[in-house]
Amino acid sequence: MNRLELVRNEIDTILLNRENINERPEGYIHLYGVAQNCSLLAIKRKLDIEISTIIGLLHDIYTYKFEYVKDHALLGATEAENLLRDLELFSEEEIEIIRTAISHHSDKKMIHDPYSELLKDADVLQNSLYNTSFEVKHRKRLKQAYRELGIKIKLKKKDGKKKDLDEEQNEEEVDMSHSLQKK
Numbered sequence: 001m002n003r004l005e006l007v008r009n010e011i012d013t014i015l016l017n018r019e020n021i022n023e024r025p026e027g028y029i030h031l032y033g034v035a036q037n038c039s040l041l042a043i044k045r046k047l048d049i050e051i052s053t054i055i056g057l058l059h060d061i062y063t064y065k066f067e068y069v070k071d072h073a074l075l076g077a078t079e080a081e082n083l084l085r086d087l088e089l090f091s092e093e094e095i096e097i098i099r100t101a102i103s104h105h106s107d108k109k110m111i112h113d114p115y116s117e118l119l120k121d122a123d124v125l126q127n128s129l130y131n132t133s134f135e136v137k138h139r140k141r142l143k144q145a146y147r148e149l150g151i152k153i154k155l156k157k158k159d160g161k162k163k164d165l166d167e168e169q170n171e172e173e174v175d176m177s178h179s180l181q182k183k
């Protein structure tokens with residue numbers, strides 16, 4: 001079996017063992033969503049696609065395995081490292097790339113190495129795409145990530161206004177709340 005599928009199996013086992021059955025779908029949606037965004041960004045940025053996808057799959061491992069969110073980036077980096085070592089299929093260099101990216105992923109305002117940045121962007125994109133009508137965090141990073149994919153987005157202002165004045169003049173921008181349903 002290929003390495004990515006083996007890591008997927010490990011993650012599936014963790015998600016299936018979550019005590020609260022109602023919380024299981026959210027774990028799949030988030031980890032698989034972030035992993036796919038990682039693949040997409042890796043293709044765009046010419047980074048290692050397999051390693052990038054694995055970073056996405058493992059990034060919140062601590063949260064889902066131990067139901068513990070505080071410091072989950074640092075704790076998860078060690079947890080992922082242990083999992084990869086146990087599989088005995090990854091080089092030290094690969095483990096270090098994955099470990100580092102996971103350890104940085106809560107620091108969304110800072111800029112780190114390319115794989116850390118890929119994960120942070122993939123994470124904010126997944127949160128945005130889950131439901132584009134929800135309020136989003138890390139707006140600057142999110143706008144930049146969409147822009148890299150050729151999409152200029154309008155984000156609702158925190159005060160409820162739909163857009164900035166200068167954004168209003170830009171016709172290329174995509175309204176994230178676009179819907180056939182009248183609001």
Ligand SMILES: [Fe+2]
Pocket residue numbers: 030034059060123
């Ligand atoms: Fe995440």
